[in-house]
Amino acid sequence: MEATDNDLVERVRAGDDDAFRLLVERHSRSIYRSAYRITGNAADADDVVQETFLRSYRAMGSFDARASFTTWLHRIAINCSLDLIDSRKRREHRFNDVQDLSVLASTDASPDRLALGSEMQTAIAAAMAQLTGNERTAFVLRHFEGMPLEEIGQILGTRLNATKNTVFRAVRKLRQQLQPFTGSLI
């Protein structure tokens, strides 16, 4: 029978590196996907994956075995993504490669999307890139992951009202940027 995450965590705590390797192999793909949604590019998502596992290893002693390891790990990944975005902002290296960010928009060929074409996709990518780290993360978690606002607040370390306001601001900014493109659909 395959060992559960919590079994592996116990083994890691006892100094078993092989158990940690199994956890890394088990979760790296899903962490990569989450990180990609927040950071918006593959290289950053890769960095987040590495940093997430390093932080989780260091914090393994504080992991509560009654909690879900996956949720705990994803929270670390989200925080790593936020830190990465923040540090980039501090260095004033903003997302300015719209071409790279165009992947933020899905390529699903719905009729509306086809009608809007690549112009809309680029606009979505650019609009997402204008959000702050917190806005982007809160929006991704609410909009893509379907996470309740209260839980998002726990991850971001903000009160419910502040979390709501972050999502509201993100939606307002996106709407402002995208309204001209959706006008033709009304």
Add this chain to the structure above:
Amino acid sequence: MNTHLSHDELVLAYYDEPGLGTRREHLAACAECRAELARLALVLDQVTPIDAPEPDDGYEARVWDRVSWRLRGERKRVASTLSPTLTRWIAIAAMVVIAFTGGLLMNRRNNQPVQIANVQQPSKIVEAAAASTQQQRDRILLVVVSDHFDESERMLLEITNLTPKDGVDVSTEQKRAEELLVSNRLYRRTALDRGEDRVATLLDELEPVLMQIAHGPTQMTPEELRRVQKRVETKELVFKLRVLRADVRATSAPHLQEPNI
């Protein structure tokens, strides 16, 4: 409340979040608010989940390589930060043990030849006792070092007997090399202090090889393994360890077996 829903309330409604209360009733009854919600939905519905490009098959292995490499680096840094303090404490503890054991042995000796002591000069008794204590300490050191040589020899033999192939797991040898490395440094320093030049020289030769194994990858490529094996063989470490261990045992063992020295 009859006023229309604000932008923020519409967002809550779109995501079906709690907290709207009776405003939901207004929304249900108000065509203007429903139209505004539809306009908001039109925008937000366009922002569909981001499809991350799927990493290739070797992704997990690559992540582990990088993570384990960084963890090893961190451990090395921690070890190098701790080692001076840790080593100092180990050295102090070792010296206390040696002094204590030496003291016990000297005490036994002093209790036995009472008649001889009565006829000898007091200064000569002190000199003889000091020399004897020193000898005891040296012998204890040699016995300990002999065990260390034995352990090192066995570990190196296991390494040299491994067949070079892809992903040879040397994690067990690596752990032992890490432990041996700590004691190797301590013994080398002590041997130098005591003027045990042959022992110190061999420990000095052994140290970089232990370091290479301890700090190397857990899974060695054939090339990496061959490199370590070649180093062990070139320096004839296994042979030297065997010879010196035999010498050390011959020097130390008979004396230690004597009940009253």
